[in-house]
Amino acid sequence: MDEKQSKNHFKVKVKCKFMYNKKDITNEDYNMDYKALLKNRRSIRRFMDQPIDPKILDEILNDTCMAPSASNMQPWRFIVIQDKEIMKKLSDESKKNRIEVIEKDPSNALKQYETILRDSTFNVFYNAPCLIIIAGKKSHYHFNQDCSLAAAYLMFAAIERNLGTCWIALGDAIEDIDLRREIGLSEDYQIVAPIIIGYPDKIPSMGPRNKPEVLKVI
Structure with missing residues (x-):
């Protein structure tokens, strides 16, 4: 992971590529209890005041890059922010832009x-200890879908390490040029998934889930 770290500022922009081994995959590779991961994931908005080890963040991002993508283009990029002042500026910027949308169209x-x-x-980021922004390269046609898959992988990689996450859709309206420059987000990239991450202070019970609604089987 490339790092630029100051007192309270940990910001990383990473692109991950993997070279897969050509060995046959055996059943031993599928011993994980995936149902436990599915059932244990929660949307966490209350966190302990505990920093995340950069090594763990690095592991999570590398696991995230295992996500599938159209034509294996892997158009995702990551911005990792632990600076509370920058997160506050991002929150204020996104809130301002969302309110403008409401005022134009009630x-x-x-x-x-x-x-x-x-x-x-x-x-909007609930004063979380860490924010990971997944941004997609706009020149790739399926970047939204690809980055959404990466977001899911990130969430499961986090819960496997006892970390909680929440995708903050209200936090993606970052248009200010100077602020985008400050977090390393050029015009070539669009924010897809701002995800807060940290050690949960409180883990809520799972909300009710509907049964699958199949429109039609042909």
């Missing part, structure tokens, strides 16, 4: 979030 689905977006004390 029928927009964002209207349901207007109250919290106008709350000056509300941080």
Whole structure:
């Protein structure tokens, strides 16, 4: 992992590529209890005040890069932020831009979030100890789908290490050029998944899940 680290600032931009071994995959490679991972994942918004070891973050990002992608283009890039001041600026910027959308079009689905977006004390990233932004290279046609798959892999890689995550969709409206430059996000990339990550302070029970609704079997 390439690192630029100061007192309270840990920011990383990584592209991962893998060279797979040509050995046959045996059943031993599939011994993981994937159902436990599925059942244990939660959307965590309350975290302990405990930093994440950079080595663990590196492991999570490498696991994330195992995600499938169209034509194996792997268009994802990562920005890792632990600087609370930068996260606050990102939160304020995204809230401002979301409110502008609501004001222009009150029928927009964002209207349901207007109250919290106008709350000056509300941080869309819930004061998490770490924020990982997954951004996609816009020149790749399927970057949204590919980066969404990477986001799922990141979440499962995190829970396997007793870390909680939450995809913060309200936090992706970062348009300010100077702020984008500060976090290393050029115009070639679009934010797909801002994911907060940390050690859970409280783990909620799983919400109800609907049975599959199959529209049609042909």
